[in-house]
Amino acid sequence: MASSTSVMEEIKNNLIETIRAAPGGKVPAEELLQCLPGTPESNIVAAINILQEERRLKVFDADGQLLFGLEDESARRSYMALSALTAEERLIHQTIEAAGAEGVWIKTIQQRTNLATMNVNNIIQGLERKGLIKRARNVRASFAKCGVIFLTFWSLYTFGCLP
Numbered sequence: 001m002a003s004s005t006s007v008m009e010e011i012k013n014n015l016i017e018t019i020r021a022a023p024g025g026k027v028p029a030e031e032l033l034q035c036l037p038g039t040p041e042s043n044i045v046a047a048i049n050i051l052q053e054e055r056r057l058k059v060f061d062a063d064g065q066l067l068f069g070l071e072d073e074s075a076r077r078s079y080m081a082l083s084a085l086t087a088e089e090r091l092i093h094q095t096i097e098a099a100g101a102e103g104v105w106i107k108t109i110q111q112r113t114n115l116a117t118m119n120v121n122n123i124i125q126g127l128e129r130k131g132l133i134k135r136a137r138n139v140r141a142s143f144a145k146c147g148v149i150f151l152t153f154w155s156l157y158t159f160g161c162l163p
Contacts, residue, residue, distance in 0.1 A: 018035045026067040029066040057069070
């Protein structure tokens with residue numbers, strides 16, 4: 001007898017394949033519930049919920065009809081990267097994100113977050129290694145030791161700041 005975990009994985013894989021095969025990549029909820037004959041509806045609903053928690057499934061509303069589609073892989077990676085951040089890293093990332101395209105100075109980050117200078121510098125280096133932010137020298141103040149910090153293109157795109 002197969003374990004419940006492997007059965008759930010099989011159901012999830014079948015749901016993903018059904019959505020991939022659908023025209024437009026979107027499947028009505030009713031069709032998704034009927035795509036696995038012989039599988040209890042409660043198991044299909046549980047698999048859909050797991051896929052949504054894993055950020056692999058997206059829900060759409062098309063004229064009152066519920067549709068399911070696959071989540072963009074970059075959005076999923078972005079969610080996974082941000083969910084793995086510590087509270088201090090998330091605080092600094094949010095401060096940088098709030099600054100937008102103008103960027104923000106390290107000193108401003110320190111003032112807004114009320115964190116020690118060494119902590120801010122270490123966290124910024126960690127976020128930079130993870131590819132979430134990028135340091136850049138200010139052209140107008142090139143003499144400054146620390147430059148302006150921006151979100152990376154990947155972060156801006158996945159958070160919907162860029163088209």
